Structure formats: structure tokens, C-alpha cells
Amino acid sequence: MKFSARLDKLAPYPFVEISRIIARKRAEGVEIVTFGIGDPDIPTPEPIIDRLIEASRTPANHRYPETDGLPEVREAIADWYKSRFGVDGLDPASEVLPLIGAKEGIGHAAFCFLDPGDVCLIPDPAYPVYAAGTLFAGGESYVMPLLEENGFLPDLEAIPAEVARDAKVMWLNYPNNPTGAVAEKAYYEEAIAFAREYDIGILHDAAYSEVVFDGYKALSFLEVEGAKDVGIEFHSLSKCFNMTGWRFGSAVGNPDMVHALFTIKSNLDSGIPQAIQEMAIEALTGPQDHIDSNNAIYQVRRDKVMDALVRLGLGVVPPKAALYVWAKVPPGYTSASFTARLLDDLALVVTPGSSYGENGEGYIRLSLTTPDEMIDKGVDRLNSWNIPPPPEA
Template identity: 55%
Template structure:
């Protein structure tokens, strides 16, 4: 039985390969410290879990949910945006519930790409932008994210014929994997570019609430004209430590939200209502725990930055996200350096080339591990590898 061409074209998922390497090291008896996958280790806040327990005891919540999500949840999303950034959303027409934002990111390509259509994909970037494009029969066109440009795509370098043919543009700020942020000037340029070329902008913003030293990342939707050309994906995963719950949303342009809801109604049956009820509590309840979470990540970021710089790096502290993005030392590729660190120190870092061609020469460290293990990881690097040249 031959696989379809669309699946034959897919690369192995990055984190599946990392899991395999971790498993192989553990078989050898290595005490592996994984700084790889960005899966929060902090618990979901108690008040959200308590609300889930109550909602799960209600038999009404065990029936099929709404395909586009409970209006109460979508209204909570709209209220969250209003409170956060004074963004006004119609919860009935401008918000759709997702089974985690990853699902919506993959499905939006099915809504807008015909075979051969172009999607503009950031590189390095979250692999699902390109994978969703390929599954829809589309053609990914790489927008390089380079350090000298603040890891922002240079829209002026996109050829006019590509821009005219492009149907989608994926963006992600605060950025995974680089930790970069975007300002209003950049977003206004994106909106003008999208209007000129009739492109749908899909902004992925799951790290907007994880920021440091008073910095507040912009939502794409708060920029003038954003809803005319795009939508924003978000989720409960990183803000409320709910990665396993699988709930998120897309918000913005009403026509696009309707199209995404329409395709979802033919593919899935929505999110378990008890999870939606609990998520309402997260969105509308006390946000002090989110601020405390950022303090914990700040402490971990300090350990990582100080640890890297003590070993020869000169890494600046990111303003946001749960990641640190750094160059590999002289004489190494992303893969060879990641393998060296695992083999010699039992520490997992993510090779930058797993995020695309322009991730080569970098690696990513996730802050989703406690301070004791982080310090142990850098002790191992110091003891087994020492200082590096750049």
C-alpha cells in the first residue's frame, strides 16, 4: 500500500527525532537533562483544575460540543483581548475555538491554498507552518530570519512575482525559536504588504504573555488594519501551562474565522466542554499566577544566559518567550554540536537546523526545567566541554 505523495513529502517531526535520541541515551544509562522541547514543567493553576473537575461532573458537558466552540469560551477570549490590549472582537463571528493552536495552523492552509499556491514561511520557524502548507498541496516560500535584521523577515526581498502569487503569510512574535520580538512599525509594513498583494496574514502569538522586565509584546490584532488582512492564533498552552489540554483559538477577520470553522466542522467535533469551561476560568480569573510564572522563567533565563556567557558565548537576554537561541561554536554544525553536548554531557539541546535552513549554525535551549537541573546542566558542560571559541 503506497503512501500518498503528500505524506511522502513530509520530513520526520523535529521533536519525534529528539525523543528518539533521548530514549537511546537513557537505554545506555545516561541521566539525560533535556533542554529541548518547550513543554512547560510548571503545573496548571489550581483554580483552573478545580473548575475542570466541577465541569467534568456535569453530564451536559459530555455530549458533543459546538464545532466552533462554546459561545461562553469565545466570549471569554474576546474579553481577554479587550482587557489586555483594548481589542474589540465579536465572539460570534471573530473567534473560533481550536484543539490547540497547532491544529488551526495546520488547517488554515486547507482553507486557502490550492495545489501550487504559495505560502510565505519564516525560516527558522515552527515546523507546522511548512507542514500544513505541504499537506494542502501548497508551496512554501522561505522568508529568512537573520540576526542582522532582528530575526524579522525583510519583505522588500520577496520578489514581486512571488508576492503576487502568495496566498498566506505566517508570522510568529514573540518568536519561536529565536526569542525575537516585533514592533508596530514592522506590523504596519506587513499589513501594507498584505493589502497590496491580497495575502492572508496568520500571526501565531502563543508566547505573548511570557515576557520580562516590564516588556509587553504587541498582539498583531491591536495594529490598525490587522483584522482587514489577518487572524491571530493563540492558546492556553504556554500562558496557563495547559499544553496537554489541547485548547486554543483563532481570532480576527470574520470571513477567515468562518472558513476555518467550516473546515473544522467537517474534520473534528470540537473541544471537550469541560475543558472550555475550565479555560474560561483561566482567561477571566486572577492573572497573578501568570506574572509569577514569568518571574520563574526570568530566573531560569538568567541561569542559562550566565552559563552560556561563562563558557564563551555573548548572548543577549531575550525580551520574551521560554527559549534562548544561540550560535554554535566554531567548527560545528547545529547537529554536530547538539550531538556533542548529548554525548559528552548528557544534555539535550535542539539543533537550529530543525527549524529550517536558516536555523543552521544555531541551537535552542528551552527554559522548561527547574533551576537545580539547569545549574546541573551547565556544570556538566563546564566539566566535560569547557570554554568554546566563536
């Protein structure tokens, strides 16, 4: 069989390998505690499930959906942006596009902007799909390192002018996976000015906007003046509404960019099952109180995990948002060797920072989406452990 060259360039998706390891260990009878993938363990709120049951009985929902979704779901997204972020006047017809989960839209977005050889500015460490989409489109990733000393924000001034002139789009993601960092208005203003200067489209991923700690309130990129002139924002019901399994996201903002994504998608997919679109309407227009109660649960878990890591002497920056703790590995270890040590000694699964890019090396990511009793088990294992000397180099 002859496969494409792009397949050889593509690293296996990090969680595919992690799921295999977990399955193998469990088959050996090992009780694994996983801090791996960010997949909320808390169920989807009841009213949203009730809406699915009802919507599944409607024959119209048994047929092909439209790629751009039901008018009512686009309206619900625009209204939610207004009530949650004060983003006024989004046109549901031209500035809002539902997605089969944000991942789908993020992966396909590259086809809208990049021809072979075109440059895409990509943060590193980052959600791997920005680079994978760029690769699929034949584009070139230019890495913007996310460094602790810069608050894990790309240093736009460090991008050489000739690279910026060539670049067509730039990915940003706040609240950030994997670092838990956030961006404030001044940073978005700087990014918008940079985008204008070099004619670069901004693709902002706000999948974690509602998962916040210590009363923090995350901004939407679209709240910032001029954002809609240069960019779109990707959002997702997965993390904020415990709906990873249902697959619903959105792209909102610049109408030309939204239309480009619609054109690509309408040639590739046939939209989101309508009963799931009805769930999304319920999620966006119904009670939002589960968001605070979820965050209270995640915050307790964050504090327990951080305390255990700090006791072990690991460097941790307390995350303001997102579902993760991003911790430095001890001296002498790499991301991979420390991940392997945690698995072998404690049957704990974490994600090596290096799977988010070269600048993730030296870190591990711990997800807080594990049930409380398993968090406690994992923390007990960490608390009763001392880090062995690192492997010989």
C-alpha cells in the first residue's frame, strides 16, 4: 500500500498512545489513576440530556442537517456571546458557524488560509491540532515559544519582520491548554495591532473560557476592539458544559473567515446531528449555574494536586483557568522519563509536556477531570513517594 508522505510526518495523537498504555496496565490488573486527557468526568447537566431525548423523537431531526446548522442554534450562540461577554451585534447568519466540536473546525481552518509553503504562527507548547491542520494544508509552522517568564504568552516582538510579513494566520489560545495561562485585554490589543500591521488573520481558541479558578473571569477575544476585523474565535461546549461526548463547537467573528470555513466544511461534512444542536440550544440558553459548581470541584482538585507536587519539590505556576496543572519535572528528568517514572512507580498517568511541542519539554500536564476519589488516591500516592534519582543520561 502506498500512503501519503504527510502521514509519515504526523506524530501519533498523544492520547491514542496514552489510552493504549492505560488499557494495557488495566488488563494486567494495575489500578491506574489517570491525570491524562481533559475530559470532564462530571455528567452533562440533566436539562440538556432531557432535550436530547425529546429531540431524538422528532422525525425532522433524523435527516441530514445543514452544514451551517439550525438558525436557532446560530442565534443561541450569538445571544450567549452577548449575555456572557457583552459581544453585541453578532450576525447569526454570517458571523456564526456551528462545528462538530472545536477540534473539527480547528483542523479544517488551515485549509481556508494556507496553501503549500504558507506560514502559520503557532504557539508552543500548544493543542496539537493547530500544527496538524497546518501540516495537512502543506503549510509551514513558525513556532512562537510560550515561556514561563512571559506568562506563557507569545512574544510578538520576537517574531522577525520577514516571518510576520509572510505569515497568513496566527493561533492563540487563552485560557491556555496546556499551561493554564490567561490573556488580558492589553495582550489581545497588541495581537490585533500586530495582525493589522502584517495582514495576519487571528484564530483564537477559547475552548476553556468558562473553566476558571479563584473567581477569575476570562475574556473573549471578540470583546476587544477591532477583533472582528482580523479574526475569529473558536468555542466549544465540551469543557464548559461537560459535553465532550456530544461534539458541539462554534466559530464566531469575521464574516469572510466564517464564510471560508463554511465553504470548506460544506464540501467535507454534513453538519451536526440536529438533536445535538437542540442540546446546544438548551446548554446556551438554559441555566448556567453548573459552571460555578463545576469550577468549585475543579478548584479543590487543583489545590490538592498542586500541594502534592509542591511537597515533592516540583515547580508549579498556579493556573488561573483551564483544566490542567502544568508542572516542571525534577532536575535530571525529561518529560518522558518523569512520565514513565510516575507510571511505573505509582501507576499514575500524566501527559508529557513534550507532546505539546518542543517548548513543553521539561514539563508534565495533569488534568483535573478525574473523579474526586481517584484524585485522592493519586494525591495519596504522590504524598507517600520520594522522587528517585533520575535515570543515567
